[in-house]
Amino acid sequence: MPGPVPKPASKRRRRNVPVSYGAAQPTTAPAAPPVDGRSLGIDNPHPLIASLWNTVQSSCESAFYSEADWERLRFELWYANQAMRSPRPISGHTWAAIQHGLTELLVSPAAKRRAAIEVKAPDTDEVRAVAMIGTYKSKLKPV
Numbered sequence: 001m002p003g004p005v006p007k008p009a010s011k012r013r014r015r016n017v018p019v020s021y022g023a024a025q026p027t028t029a030p031a032a033p034p035v036d037g038r039s040l041g042i043d044n045p046h047p048l049i050a051s052l053w054n055t056v057q058s059s060c061e062s063a064f065y066s067e068a069d070w071e072r073l074r075f076e077l078w079y080a081n082q083a084m085r086s087p088r089p090i091s092g093h094t095w096a097a098i099q100h101g102l103t104e105l106l107v108s109p110a111a112k113r114r115a116a117i118e119v120k121a122p123d124t125d126e127v128r129a130v131a132m133i134g135t136y137k138s139k140l141k142p143v
């Protein structure tokens with residue numbers, strides 16, 4: 001999608017609502033079921049490639065991946081691994097291709113915003129409240 005990346009909802013300034021707001025009905029399809037321990041399938045991957053694979057499996061965008069997306073990610077990471085293991089330095093064209101492939105898989109924050117996916121940090125007050133409840137429960141004595 002050309003043009004600037006949309007700002008997060010909290011940073012937008014528009015006060016009026018377009019007439020078509022909420023009129024579109026999204027088409028939904030089921031994502032791939034969560035699978036523990038998906039295999040990258042690359043012998044001796046570069047440490048950064050292995051780390052990215054493990055991180056993406058536990059990230060929020062993995063909830064939107066289909067089986068085809070997981071295979072595409074394997075292919076993109078295989079290509080990145082070949083480039084990183086090559087004795088020659090990575091060219092600008094190769095790096096651009098790697099970045100483009102990862103962007104298409106919603107790895108970058110800008111790509112998530114273009115797809116209207118916002119990642120929010122957990123509410124710290126809520127996290128503290130849950131932790132306090134756990135503390136209180138541990139201090140209660142059974143009757």
